[in-house]
Structure formats: C-alpha cells, structure tokens
Amino acid sequence: MHYHYFTLEQRASLEQMIRSSLAGPALDSALGRLHSADYGVCDTCGADIAFRRLQADPLAHRCPNCS
DSSP: OOSTTSOHHHHHHHHHHHHHHOOHHHHHHHHHHHTSTTTTBOTTTOOBOOHHHHHHOTTOOSOTTTO
C-alpha cells in the first residue's frame, strides 16, 4: 500500500508541517523523503506508518512497534 497510502490533502498537510518545523538542508532532506516511494514505510520492518503517527512526527522513520 506504500506511497499511494496518503491522499493529496494528507501529503500537503504533512509537507506544511515539515516546512514549518525545519530549514536548510534538513528541510530539503525531509521534503525529498516525503516525495519518495518509501515515505510512511517503517525503516525496520517495512510496515506502513499510520498517518496519525506521521501527523505527530512527520519525520518518523519507524512504526510504533519498532520504535
């Protein structure tokens, strides 16, 4: 379900949160990840990261089970 998991509105909301909390190279890196196919996918187990978790922490790289 990866990448297409989020609606355009959800993705725009996450982008706005990232833009408001970061600057410089960290911002570019975060936006690059947001627009990549692996955004919202746990780095450890490969499961989808819930939108609610990403709303709380748009930079989350792991699902709650792996954190």
